[in-house]
Amino acid sequence: MTEPSPTSIKDALQSTAPIDAIQVQGWVRTRRDSKDFSFIELNDGSSLRNLQIIARNVLRNYADVQRLTTGASIIVSGALVASQGKGQKWELVADKIDIVGGSDESYPLQKKGHTPEFLREIAHLRPRSNLFGCVFRVRSRLAFAIHQFFQERGFIYVHTPVITGSDCEGAGELFRVSTIDIKNPPRKNGEIDYAQDFFARQTYLTVSGQLEAEALALALSKVYTFGPTFRAENSNTSRHASEFWMIEPEMAFCDLNGNMDLAEELVKYLIADVRKHCSDEMELFAKFVDKELLERLDFVVDRPFQRIMYSDAVDLLKKSGEKFEFPIDYGLNLQSEHERWLTEKRFKCPVTVFNFPKEIKPFYMRLNDDGKTVAAMDLLVPGIGEIVGGSQREERQEALEENMRRHKMDPADYKWYLDLRRYGTAPHSGFGLGFERMLMFITGVPNIRDVIPFARTPGSAEF
RNA sequence: UCCAGCGUAGCUCAGUGGUAGAGCGGUCGGCUGUUAACCGAUUGGUCGUAGGUUCGAAUCCUACCGCUGGAGCCA
Numbered sequence: 001m002t003e004p005s006p007t008s009i010k011d012a013l014q015s016t017a018p019i020d021a022i023q024v025q026g027w028v029r030t031r032r033d034s035k036d037f038s039f040i041e042l043n044d045g046s047s048l049r050n051l052q053i054i055a056r057n058v059l060r061n062y063a064d065v066q067r068l069t070t071g072a073s074i075i076v077s078g079a080l081v082a083s084q085g086k087g088q089k090w091e092l093v094a095d096k097i098d099i100v101g102g103s104d105e106s107y108p109l110q111k112k113g114h115t116p117e118f119l120r121e122i123a124h125l126r127p128r129s130n131l132f133g134c135v136f137r138v139r140s141r142l143a144f145a146i147h148q149f150f151q152e153r154g155f156i157y158v159h160t161p162v163i164t165g166s167d168c169e170g171a172g173e174l175f176r177v178s179t180i181d182i183k184n185p186p187r188k189n190g191e192i193d194y195a196q197d198f199f200a201r202q203t204y205l206t207v208s209g210q211l212e213a214e215a216l217a218l219a220l221s222k223v224y225t226f227g228p229t230f231r232a233e234n235s236n237t238s239r240h241a242s243e244f245w246m247i248e249p250e251m252a253f254c255d256l257n258g259n260m261d262l263a264e265e266l267v268k269y270l271i272a273d274v275r276k277h278c279s280d281e282m283e284l285f286a287k288f289v290d291k292e293l294l295e296r297l298d299f300v301v302d303r304p305f306q307r308i309m310y311s312d313a314v315d316l317l318k319k320s321g322e323k324f325e326f327p328i329d330y331g332l333n334l335q336s337e338h339e340r341w342l343t344e345k346r347f348k349c350p351v352t353v354f355n356f357p358k359e360i361k362p363f364y365m366r367l368n369d370d371g372k373t374v375a376a377m378d379l380l381v382p383g384i385g386e387i388v389g390g391s392q393r394e395e396r397q398e399a400l401e402e403n404m405r406r407h408k409m410d411p412a413d414y415k416w417y418l419d420l421r422r423y424g425t426a427p428h429s430g431f432g433l434g435f436e437r438m439l440m441f442i443t444g445v446p447n448i449r450d451v452i453p454f455a456r457t458p459g460s461a462e463f
Numbered sequence: 464u465c466c467a468g469c470g471u472a473g474c475u476c477a478g479u480g481g482u483a484g485a486g487c488g489g490u491c492g493g494c495u496g497u498u499a500a501c502c503g504a505u506u507g508g509u510c511g512u513a514g515g516u517u518c519g520a521a522u523c524c525u526a527c528c529g530c531u532g533g534a535g536c537c538a
């Protein structure tokens with residue numbers, strides 16, 4: 001006897017006609033007994049929705065079926081028919097139910113709702129919950145939409161190294177990569193001799209693919225990276241993780257304005273794409289996570305982002321009459337509370353701040369003609385803060401070397417990076433978009449730990 | 464790393480010095496084309512850990528651990 005090949009529950013529910021013989025497989029969400037049969041809510045993760053299975057008492061193993069509990073895995077064959085009950089269009093009347101993997105009353109996911117904090121402790125089971133199923137389906141779609149956006153625009157996807165030798169990329173603490181025996185390291189003149197390490201030098205996990213992406217952009221014109229990034233900062237907040245994914249486009253012959261345009265276009269594109277392709281998931285977020293989510297996202301897609309120079313932002317903040325905990329003055333970094341005021345109170349929309357004082361930005365950013373500011377930009381969104389950070393890069397060799405010296409870096413250590421300016425240099429720009437922060441913004445989920453399947457944060461690398 | 468708050472049943476929480484509680488869940492029974500079903504019964508605890516104060520500590524004190532929120536750093 002040949003079984004029909006399995007149909008996803010998503011496809012089954014989208015059927016336009018009854019199907020005599022269909023097979024589905026998944027995990028039991030709930031089961032209710034009726035007089036002569038049992039209702040099983042089955043979910044296979046293909047969508048938020050469950051398929052209602054009618055298990056009649058004529059089934060050979062009906063006694064076992066009645067003992068099925070939440071969490072069990074089963075394979076069901078039968079007929080897809082119009083549902084007699086309200087609440088669903090289709091249901092599956094089972095001819096056969098194979099119990100693949102049992103479960104019992106200790107299964108932690110109950111019919112009742114759970115807090116995200118509790119579910120975080122069972123990260124291996126939480127994908128089976130409605131909320132996390134939705135988050136991870138949207139995560140997948142968002143990743144796809146990112147590639148689609150860049151590929152449609154002629155960008156080349158490049159892979160920059162995860163292991164890097166650059167330790168001065170100006171972005172946070174690094175995780176060391178080494179095969180040296182830490183209990184008995186080789187030494188030279190009392191110091192650990194990294195010349196004997198695996199790569200014959202000190203190496204780290206990447207904090208950014210930007211420097212390498214610049215090399216590729218100055219050959220392929222428009223490139224982007226999309227990969228994991230690691231920061232060893234002891235940050236304990238709802239929007240920092242030690243391991244996260246970042247998108248870094250880099251464009252040759254592009255100035256800061258082109259850069260800001262692209263960032264804005266990308267953010268809007270991604271929101272619109274997920275709104276269109278994950279409507280069930282977005283409805284769930286709007287209902288259970290953030291009531292104002294859809295309204296805010298639509299507003300962001302419809303309106304141009306506010307662009308404001310750093311110096312003007314400082315003036316606005318000074319004149320705001322608002323009582324801030326931290327001082328605001330030209331030359332100081334904008335604090336979270338200042339960013340919040342700009343996006344949430346003053347403009348009520350994403351804000352791109354640009355042209356920052358050179359003193360508070362890294363060495364690779366291009367010095368403006370005023371000699372005081374660099375062509376940097378931060379895209380701030382309500383509720384999250386900085387979601388994009390980017391700049392026009394310093395393409396002039398002399399100026400770049402001067403920046404390095406000012407940042408107490410030795411240009412000799414960056415020979416290859418300077419070569420890019422020595423041979424066929426060109427104005428170029430790029431930015432970094434935090435993938436998880438974008439996902440938080442789109443889903444409304446307020447903690448970065450809940451948009452990563454198995455999050456890594458200081459003191460926590462379980463699973 | 465700093466500041467604040469919280470750790471009590473599987474989950475969400477109440478209990479503020481004197482016999483450890485509720486709702487939900489689970490289990491059993493009833494009813495039922497149900498759908499966070501309904502009705503009844505029942506099950507459930509080293510009160511985060513270790514010290515201390517007290518006749519007596521879930522409750523007060525100290526330390527540690529964990530979680531949450533905020534800050535710094537950033538994406």
